[in-house]
Amino acid sequence: MKVLVIGSGGREHALVWKLRQSNRVERVYCAPGNGGICAAAECVASDLHSLDSMLEAAHRIQPDLTVVGPEGPLSLGVVDEFRRRGLRIFGPTASAARLESSKSFAKEFMYRHRIPTARYAICDSADDVRKNLDQFTGHIVVKADGLAAGKGVVIARNREEAVAAATDMLTGKMVGEAGARVVLEEFLEGDELSFLVLSDGERVTPLVAAQDHKRVGDGDTGPNTGGMGAYCPAPLATPELLDTIDREVLVSTVHAMKRGRRPFRGVLYAGIMVTPQGPRVLEYNCRFGDPETQPLLMRLRTDLLDLLDAAVDERLDEFEGKLEWDPRPAVCVVMASGGYPGAYEKGLVVRGLAEAARLPDVKVFHAGTRLEGDRVLTDGGRVLGVTALGETLADAQRRAYEAVACISF
Ligand code: AMP
Ligand code: GLY
Numbered sequence: 001m002k003v004l005v006i007g008s009g010g011r012e013h014a015l016v017w018k019l020r021q022s023n024r025v026e027r028v029y030c031a032p033g034n035g036g037i038c039a040a041a042e043c044v045a046s047d048l049h050s051l052d053s054m055l056e057a058a059h060r061i062q063p064d065l066t067v068v069g070p071e072g073p074l075s076l077g078v079v080d081e082f083r084r085r086g087l088r089i090f091g092p093t094a095s096a097a098r099l100e101s102s103k104s105f106a107k108e109f110m111y112r113h114r115i116p117t118a119r120y121a122i123c124d125s126a127d128d129v130r131k132n133l134d135q136f137t138g139h140i141v142v143k144a145d146g147l148a149a150g151k152g153v154v155i156a157r158n159r160e161e162a163v164a165a166a167t168d169m170l171t172g173k174m175v176g177e178a179g180a181r182v183v184l185e186e187f188l189e190g191d192e193l194s195f196l197v198l199s200d201g202e203r204v205t206p207l208v209a210a211q212d213h214k215r216v217g218d219g220d221t222g223p224n225t226g227g228m229g230a231y232c233p234a235p236l237a238t239p240e241l242l243d244t245i246d247r248e249v250l251v252s253t254v255h256a257m258k259r260g261r262r263p264f265r266g267v268l269y270a271g272i273m274v275t276p277q278g279p280r281v282l283e284y285n286c287r288f289g290d291p292e293t294q295p296l297l298m299r300l301r302t303d304l305l306d307l308l309d310a311a312v313d314e315r316l317d318e319f320e321g322k323l324e325w326d327p328r329p330a331v332c333v334v335m336a337s338g339g340y341p342g343a344y345e346k347g348l349v350v351r352g353l354a355e356a357a358r359l360p361d362v363k364v365f366h367a368g369t370r371l372e373g374d375r376v377l378t379d380g381g382r383v384l385g386v387t388a389l390g391e392t393l394a395d396a397q398r399r400a401y402e403a404v405a406c407i408s409f
Contacts, residue, residue, distance in 0.1 A: 003305065004029045004061055005041070006054060006078070007069025010334070010367035010385035011290035015067055015304070016041045017363065018297040022305040031057040035376045036366025036384075048073050051081050058087055065090060067308060068266075071147055071287050075101035079266075090308045092266040092286050096257060099264070099284040103183045104145050106284050113256040115249055117281040118273075119186040129166040132184055133159050139187035144169045146178030150214070150226045151341070155187065190275040191236050192282070194292050195245050198307060199254045200316040201263035205307075205323065206246055208299070209237035210292040216341060225341045226382060230292045231331040231393060232299065236274060245272055245279050253284070265311055294365050294387045295330035328361075331396040332387040333404055337368070340381035350376040350383065352407040361389040362403045378409050 001024050005015050013036050016028050020040060031054065033043030044061065047053040054073060058066060066082060068074055068091035077094035091097075098105045110117040118141070121132035133140065140162040144152030152175045156162035162184065169179030192214075196207040210232035216222040249270050257264040269285035269292075288296075297304070301324035310316050337344035346368075353376060356364050365387060368380015386403045390396030 001025055001064040001305065002027045002029065002061060004031060004058060004063035004066045005069060006031050006046070006048065006066060006073055008032050008034045008037070008048075009069065009290055010365040010382065011288050011293040012069040013037050013040070013365040013367070014294045014297045014385075015069060015288070017365070018300065018304045019067070022303045024303075024305055029061050029063065034366050035369030035371045035379065036364070038371055049076070051076055051078060054078055055081060055085070058082065064088065065305070065308065065312065067091070069287065069290075071097065071100050071285065074286055075147060088312055090266060090312050092264050093262070096262045096264045096266075097286040098262070099253070099257075099268075100286040101147050102145055103143050103283070104181055107183055109256070110281060113252055115252055115281060116278060118188050121184045123166065123182050123184060124170075124180075126163065126167050126170060129163055129182065129184065133162060136184065136186055141185040141187050142166050142169065143183045143185060144175045144179040145181035145183060146175070148175040148178045150224055151175055152178055153224060188273040188275050188280055188282070190273045193234055193237055193245075193272045193274055193279075194230070194269060194289050195237075195242070195250070195272055196267055196269045196289060196292065196296065197246070197250050198311050198316060199264050199266065199268050200311045200314040201258060201265045202254070202314065203316045203320075204246065204250050204254050204268075205316050205319050206242065206250075207267070207323070208232045208292075208296045209234045209242055210289065210296060211236070212289065212292055216336070223341055225336070227289070227291050228334045228336065229332050230289070230295055231329060231396070232292065232295045233329060235393070241274065241279065245270065249279065249281055265314075291332045291334055291382075291385045294332040294363075294385045298330040298363060298387050298389055299326045299328070300324075301326060326389060328389045328391060329393045329396050330387060330389050331393065331400045332365075332385045333400045334367070334382050335384040335386060335404060335407060336382050337378055337380070344381055346377070346379055348378045348409040350378060350407065350409045356386065356403040356406040359388075359399065359403050359406075362399060363387050364403060364407070383409065
């Protein structure tokens, strides 16, 4: 089979790496890929903001299956367009991906279907915001409604900060169009968990519970980023807790989406806050997490193509209780450009990759890199996802940092 992966980050490098291990895969293509992916797959130029550009890539390649990495193409309707043209594709339609592309849609959906989440108010103007603030005490979470690549959430310490953040969003100053509507939310305290499942529209196959590090600094400090690292399995995720999240959140969501005529096929990722009152949904993602996918796929032993095929063909029941995992935990450490998530330099030479690659049970996934001749150059904020398996989480962490120490840019 020919498989096309859409995207250009660490998650897509991990997908390409894992798909290549399938016996049934003859060739893997990636649109547009990055410096590391181009060594493992055939990269084709593509503009992920343009449906025509992605369709054109598929037209040239004629893939037997396309796998979509990021949320942008999903919300544009890449799955709808490919299916209309008879191209098999893994991922939710634009209307199912609303769970991620509109926070107000997601909140109203959860409220209607009694899926546990923080109290909220949806606001279209600064006046709305002021009127609704009385419902909240203490910290208030202000979120842009639309897709904002992890930059649309502000945790305000008081009313003034909440009004200021909401105003920056509503006027387009902070995240453009994505902030034309905002959601205010009660601040929840607890530990965060990323729970990823596969769905074929009807059934739910749990993949993994992971934790990611959102803030840029050590000790969970500094601004939110797209994710500085991740590990799985998460010790916090007891079987009882996972069972509760599976039933109360993921199965309920998939069934309600089906009843609402937006069947969800693809990866559903619930960002959960584990509070003393139980798990609460912070957000839905309609795709594999980045960087959660890197440690997840290091541990997955089941053939990924078989799994994705089953989700597309609505026969995930074949995999019930049958997923195989490496029992060892995995840790991914993201190496980012100096200055990220603010301004940073690009085009620096990355050294030490060959040395890191020689370490056992370590895989360096590329995120923001590009090739120039035989040199690898930095090309984004998150540059590499250095991922390692270990006998324990601490051992996996030690191995990942051993590989990090080999690399410089
Ligand atoms: P989101 O994009 O909705 O996942 O939000 C990004 C991050 O903001 C989350 O990973 C949390 O760390 C934090 N966050 C979001 N919503 C809340 C909330 N209601 N209470 C506390 N923290 C939150
Ligand atoms: N790791 C966060 C995300 O994928 O959205």
